[in-house]
Amino acid sequence: MFYIYCPYCGEHREEEEFHPKGQAHIERPKNPEECSDEEWGDYLFFRDNPRGVHHEMWVHAVGCRKFFNITRHTVSYEILETYKMGEQPSITAANQTQSREAAAVSHQEGVRA
Amino acid sequence: MSNAATFDTRTDTAIPVESPLAYSYRHSGAPRGSGYRLKLRERAMLGHLILRGGAIVLDEAVREVLGISLPGKPQALVHDASGERSIQWLSPDEWLVIVPGGEEFPLETKLREYLGDAHYAISDVSGGQTLLEVSGEAALELLMKTVIYDVHPSNFPVGKGVTTVFAKATTILRRPSEERWELVVRRSFADYCYRWLLDAGSEYGVNVEQ
């Protein structure tokens, strides 16, 4: 059972208070009518399923009802960071190695926060 | 005045009302007696308003109309001097205001007058929820059986309130004073919550004040 830091409540809360909403940073095309069927199908149906760092959207459903994003490692299930809607992740699959230590620190802070 | 409809849902006191727990008292009873370590008391018919908007926009109006500063910090709960009126942070743009029953409509009207055309929302939810007080030496244990949130005094000081999971329902849990806890439960879940509390509290003995 996850322990999730809600960036709006400023606290770690139990997973039961949250709903997962799938992959993060899926943007609705600005002009849907200009999308080909294939592009629209990609937007609707196609999602990543990486082994490793993944960005997910969650909502603090039983709480502040705010949507936010989580960077999570899909093997260890470790949550590397959470960030508000509209923000970009600081940890990505690409920069993961460099920032692993920084993540560990922020995670620990999170535990006490 | 923003272009919203207001509606005073209350009327003269001669018309009978039923609190969300009216059915529960009839159906499950309200245990009384000595030797209990838990006290439950419903504060029925209070005025409940949901306030939504930017903190800066709302703060001034709330201070002016209600005489309380809008709590800007997450999980904060503040009361007026009498302790009868409170505002609780629910989310960065959402607060719960609880006032004595009947005050909610005048309060909404005054806030709307003060706020003018600003973007905000006020929703009366007085009929949709009720407030349950829990006290007694076993209160903390009862809460640990019931909510998933950490109620240890080091994490849950007086003046805090959270929305969290209550058994398989949800609640707003608040701590207005050292010995008293408040649960704000939705009307339709109130009977489930009441039965749960009686059951979970049975090993300590429960006294229900009506």
Add this chain to the structure above:
Amino acid sequence: MSQSKQQVFRLATGGRIDRTRTLSFTFNGQPYQGHPGDTLASALLANGVDIVNRSFKYSRPRGIVAAGAEEPNAIVQLGSSEAAQVPNVRATQQALFNDLTARSTNGWPNVQRDLMGLVGKLGGQFMPPGFYYKTFMAPASMWLTYEKYIRKAAGLGRSPMEDDPDSYDHFNQHCDVLVVGAGAAGLSAALAAARSGARVMVADEQEEMGGSLLESRETLNGKPADQWAAQVLEELAGCENVSLLPRTTVNGYHDHNFVTLHERRTEHLGETAPVVNGHRPVRSRMHRVRVGQVILATGAHERPLVYAGNDVPGNLLAGAVSTYIRRYGVVPGRQLVLSTSNDYGYRAALDWKEAGCEVVAIVDAREAPKGDWIDAARAQGIKIITGSAVIEAKGSNRVTGARVAKIDIDAFKVSGPVQELACDTIASSGGYSPVIHLASHTGARPTWRDDIIGFVPGLVKGVQACGGVNGTYALGDVIAEGVEAGIKAVATMGYTAQTVNIPSAERLQQGPAVALFQVPHEKPTLRGPKQFVDLQNDVTAAGIELATREGFESIEHIKRYTAMGFGTDQGKLGNINGMAIAARCLNRSIPEVGTTVFRPNYTPVTFGAIVGRHCRDLFDPERYTALHQWHVERGAEFEDVGQWKRPWYYPQKMSGKTETMHEAVARECLAVREKVGILDASTLGKIDIQGPDAREFLARIYTNKWEKLAVGKCRYGLMCKDDGMVTDDGVTSCLAENHFLMTTTTGGAAAILEWLELWHQTEWPELDVYFSSVTDHWATMTITGPEARKLLAEISDIDLDRDSFKFMDWRSGKVAGVPARVFRISFTGELTFEINVQANYAMHVWQTLFKHGEKYGLTPYGTETMHVLRAEKGFIIVGQETDGSVTPEDLGMQWCVGYDKPFSWIGKRALTRSDTKRENRKQLVGLRPKDPKVILEEGAQIVLDPKHAIPMPMVGHVTSSYYSPILDAGFALAVVKGGHQKLGETVYLPMADGQTHEAEIVSTVFYDPKGERQHV
């Protein structure tokens, strides 16, 4: 029987039991006695009970082997009454209480004379691993028959068939540090952590905290070690920030340091929780703990040696022998032979000798053992046979002798002559296996350490391991490691650690152990007498060897093929030995073979504790409307809609006979069509929407147009997901220019609010709009039928004139003296007023309506009638006519689609995808059965040609089907491929019973096709 006769193996002094009090208990119907402080196992041993069970597969007699959670044989069924039955309790973990009633779990008809034992003896040679798979597979049809008997013979305990009188619950806990195990390491860690002020929990599975300190031969600060434990426990008990949980097993270690504990609160007091001050305490509790730092101080289990006949009662672990003597004052035999690979085992012989019994010999696998305990044994005059091992235990119901021989471990053979020593007890020690189960639950792979001949926990974030679980066994080192772990844990959590004085321990001279797992026998493993690896699952060394010969190389496959470490055992005693044997057979090293994964729970947890209070009428929330009391009193039958209890129909009693559902629904339907009915519609979701962009938001989220909806007007709206599929519907009303009230389906209320917030928060934060749920605030009473206006006019000040208060208008005013919003919308096709009042007033308004409604024939109706009435009008129910694959166009609801709205609303683009455009999509139609008496089955498949060979091409299915009282005929809604073009055509519905129904495709509107009645 006198006490002395009964407890023949009880020592006169010593142990942590209270000899001044005597407790009576029965085992397999025989009365026995013990003392407070006993476990059921120690009391059975004191009474000389050798056979406690029959083995799982071979039905061999089995005795007590261990003294703790690792006990594989003494698994009992507790309870003197049906309601009090508890299966799978380890006798070693069950405190004795007065009148305890226990039975063996296996053994049919009884453990002493077991019919299945014959099968075991006969089958011994014929029951290799995979026996059940291989033997009982053919013919497949017989498997169910075989299974019944196999289960009867093999099952582990049974659950009670009557209600449990006890209660159970969950406790949600949070702490900085959880110390698992209160032995030397755990207590030291707890002390260090506690002094920092951190929130500390200490859980220990035993009756008494202290672990091995309670039976240690060693001293701390020059005093017996148990005194130090008592002193530490006293300090911890006095700390407000520490919670001590004895009788509490940490059973599962889950993601993000979420740990589940099972606390047995009253199991030591009686078979049901004793009432205290008129209240019955909770019997057992599941603690759900979110932990900052977990300190694993779970210690190590002693590993038995695997030799022939090692399952005969009288074969015990060396450490268990010491525990029974030192903690319980019981010597489980008279003449002991000890077989060991290490120094630690010697303690059992020393304790045995000190208890005044005979140690026949110590058989040490090492050529030249050296150390303090070996010297002590020599000083006691105990015979030590070196370079040797017990290769076989003799006896059937109890050990009668030990066959001892020189062995060559590397060559895996017996290298000298065999001598037989008469004895009744064989203790064995093959070293220790750290209890790494919890660490393994996290998915961390354990690491093999050659120096300790065992696996230690893999590293996980947020966990410290200390003491035995880390492979550290010397008492002084264990305590130092515990203190260090405690300090590290609290420091990580941001606390400042205080000093802890480490007590001085004796420095013992110890020699290295030798790696011995399976002891060689004169005969090859496959042909020799059975050598048991996993006693609980009856897995032998030969079984493992056979599995490797049959091609199983992965330890996980070997485990599954042989059942080693399965079920409630979780490989506590046998896993390492099993892996070592597999490694030997496969000619690999143990780390190469690896270990299997341990899973929660560490020991069995009673279902009561898992379920907690989530049972009976608290199993799931029941949501009630403000009018629930009335419905109950009126005798309504209820239907579950989500968590809501909604009146389904109101059967009437007429001359002592209660209406059937069919009769009640027919009566309710006609009342609405001909007079007036009333429905409690409070469960509909209601969302208050405010803000200057509210209208724009609605236009984006709904399929239809909202720009022109005036204040005082209502409109039906359809909602899609972006894939173009219908997801919800409902009426939204314009309360003010910037203020709307949306209604949603009963089941969709919470999800739709989240859906609105999703779009607002993620895609359109620039829109100024807020959403709040007001579902529970309003009670909604729908009066519908030709007499509705007259009824309402009697108790309302609202102008109800048909021209000023039109269909799809709303007005506010008073109803029964209560401020109300009244909406003229209709889900029945009749003249309808939906009255909304603050829920606290609902009962008054409802009762007033009935007071005035009698003369109009006001009839309450439930959801079933609502369904019939709406279906007669062709109104859809989302989730019934739709299933996530139905577009507005499939429903023929193009009138509800704003194709030319400026913003590309949710779902619009998908409507022109090739799949949503295609012509043969399933489309909503009406079905009129050719025989009006036929009510089609909902879900029935539709075909065009009933004579087609099976499988017939299916072109659709029935979504709703009812009997219509007003039409006096069955009718249905259905989805049919290309249905909109098939009006008038005949379709067929072949049923499971061989009948085929015929139906005509018709319009979805069966009643009042012009919709005049709702406008009256």
